[in-house]
Amino acid sequence: xxxxxxxxxxxxxxxxxxxxxxxxxxxxxxxxxxxxxxxxxxxxxxxxxxxxxxxxxxxxxxxxxxxxxxxxxxxxxxxxxxxxxxxxxxxxxxxxxxxxxxxxxxxxxxxxxxxxxxxxxxxxxxxxxxxxxxxxxxxxxxxxxxxxxxxxxxxxxxxxxxxxxxxxxxxxxxxxxxxxxxxxxxxxxxxxxxxxxxxxxxxxxxxxxxxxxxxxxxxxxxxxxxxxxxxxxxxxxxxxxxxxxxxxxxxxxxxxx
Amino acid sequence: xxxxxxxxxxxxxxxxxxxxxxxxxxxxxxxxxxxxxxxxxxxxxxxxxxxxxxxxxxxxxxxxxxxxxxxxxxxxxxxxxxxxxxxxxxxxxxxxxxxxxxxxxxxxxxxxxxxxxxxxxxxxxxxxxxxxxxxxxxxxxxxxxxxxxxxxxxxxxxxxxxxxxxxxxxxxxxxxxxxxxxxxxxxxxxxxxxxxxxxxxxxxxxxxxxxxxxxxxxxxxxxxxxxxxxxxxxxxxxxxxxxxxxxxxxxxxxxxx
Numbered sequence: 001x002x003x004x005x006x007x008x009x010x011x012x013x014x015x016x017x018x019x020x021x022x023x024x025x026x027x028x029x030x031x032x033x034x035x036x037x038x039x040x041x042x043x044x045x046x047x048x049x050x051x052x053x054x055x056x057x058x059x060x061x062x063x064x065x066x067x068x069x070x071x072x073x074x075x076x077x078x079x080x081x082x083x084x085x086x087x088x089x090x091x092x093x094x095x096x097x098x099x100x101x102x103x104x105x106x107x108x109x110x111x112x113x114x115x116x117x118x119x120x121x122x123x124x125x126x127x128x129x130x131x132x133x134x135x136x137x138x139x140x141x142x143x144x145x146x147x148x149x150x151x152x153x154x155x156x157x158x159x160x161x162x163x164x165x166x167x168x169x170x171x172x173x174x175x176x177x178x179x180x181x182x183x184x185x186x187x188x189x190x191x192x193x194x195x196x197x198x199x200x201x202x203x204x205x206x207x208x209x210x211x212x213x214x215x216x217x218x219x220x221x222x223x224x225x226x227x228x229x230x231x232x233x234x235x236x237x238x239x240x241x242x243x244x245x246x247x248x249x250x251x252x253x254x255x256x257x
Numbered sequence: 258x259x260x261x262x263x264x265x266x267x268x269x270x271x272x273x274x275x276x277x278x279x280x281x282x283x284x285x286x287x288x289x290x291x292x293x294x295x296x297x298x299x300x301x302x303x304x305x306x307x308x309x310x311x312x313x314x315x316x317x318x319x320x321x322x323x324x325x326x327x328x329x330x331x332x333x334x335x336x337x338x339x340x341x342x343x344x345x346x347x348x349x350x351x352x353x354x355x356x357x358x359x360x361x362x363x364x365x366x367x368x369x370x371x372x373x374x375x376x377x378x379x380x381x382x383x384x385x386x387x388x389x390x391x392x393x394x395x396x397x398x399x400x401x402x403x404x405x406x407x408x409x410x411x412x413x414x415x416x417x418x419x420x421x422x423x424x425x426x427x428x429x430x431x432x433x434x435x436x437x438x439x440x441x442x443x444x445x446x447x448x449x450x451x452x453x454x455x456x457x458x459x460x461x462x463x464x465x466x467x468x469x470x471x472x473x474x475x476x477x478x479x480x481x482x483x484x485x486x487x488x489x490x491x492x493x494x495x496x497x498x499x500x501x502x503x504x505x506x507x508x509x510x511x512x513x514x
Contacts, residue, residue: 234468243282
């Protein structure tokens with residue numbers, strides 16, 4: 001029998017992007033400490049429904065830390081106090097009996113609140129659309145291992161590809177900058193041989209799309225601390241380098257005059 | 258699917274020169290901020306080292322001050338090289354401030370009105386990084402004050418052009434002035450501490466081999482500049498620098514224009 005927790009919750013409620021929001025205060029009693037944070041919210045919602053109160057809307061999907069849907073601000077920390085862990089993988093045993101837990105949605109102008117704790121993260125889709133892909137000619141699939149890739153390159157690319165696009169970096173950033181997300185997506189493709197043909201075009205397009213929506217980096221490092229996949233700040237440096245290099249090279253202008 | 262006004266839509270028909278075109282981007286603004294920051298940091302370090310001549314006596318520092326006007330020796334007309342440096346520094350200062358101003362505005366806009374109830378739990382951001390805007394403004398105001406105090410001599414009837422030693426003594430002998438110098442240099446050191454690390458990230462100078470050294474470099478350079486610059490008002494206040502045996506104006510006659 002697992003230990004039961006009695007918690008005081010303060011949950012942000014808001015009907016839409018332009019609605020006035022307010023906090024809902026709920027006493028969540030008898031929460032098993034083995035429950036995940038989202039399961040705790042499920043229990044609270046069941047009780048709200050039984051009391052004829054509209055349940056709290058929150059984003060969730062895979063509940064195994066790989067979809068990036070569930071991010072919320074827990075006590076002023078993106079994805080809560082556990083490092084390298086998404087909200088769904090955070091367990092109630094990390095909290096103490098009698099704790100007050102403040103649950104708020106991500107904060108950024110480009111992440112408007114859809115409802116309660118759920119924000120619209122489509123700005124991230126616009127960034128990926130701008131260049132987060134490789135153009136592969138159609139035809140038969142190439143043979144496996146046809147393109148040799150050094151182990152280190154595959155590893156660093158994979159580390160970047162671990163980004164689940166949850167938006168915690170933007171929420172944690174005092175400037176609401178999306179540099180960690182964008183640089184991870186860039187590094188993922190820019191280090192691999194398959195990503196080389198479109199490397200410079202991709203870098204310019206994704207960075208400029210990012211800048212249409214988000215703030216700029218002031219090198220606090222909060223994003224890395226908040227990231228459930230512990231994406232490295234190094235990728236931001238590589239992105240900065242590639243972007244300016246691409247701008248200075250001006251390859252696309254060669255032979256145009 | 259939402260559509261957003263992209264940068265392309267707002268681009269002028271005629272392209273700006275590439276460096277200005279590049280400056281439209283936040284990442285490039287940061288890059289230019291880092292480059293101008295390096296120039297300013299180099300100046301600050303040289304300025305502090307040069308001022309150490311204060312401890313060798315009036316003859317030494319007044320001669321040093323005068324020889325700055327003779328930079329370039331017989332190769333360039335007197336004070337010309339100094340003026341080129343002054344103009345370059347002013348340009349670096351201006352572009353640094355403009356980039357900071359426009360990025361700050363953009364970042365505040367991207368953040369939006371902060372609705373969080375729970376205060377942010379900062380994990381990586383330190384006091385220096387969060388107060389860059391304030392320390393920057395303090396440094397700007399201080400530079401104006403410092404020029405008025407010791408370069409233009411607005412505040413004192415005793416100010417004599419060319420008598421660096423006596424001017425410094427007469428200025429910093431008053432404790433409120435000494436206090437201004439101390440406070441401003443603490444702000445400057447904090448600004449340099451975050452800036453000197455930050456510039457590596459922004460310029461994309463990132464290599465796992467020396468990444469740890471970057472923070473130590475920032476600590477070292479900020480510490481050295483802090484100690485060096487604080488020593489001047491403290492030495493005057495502490496009586497280490499005094500006017501015993503100094504004839505006011507004597508050096509003015511010797512080195513005057």
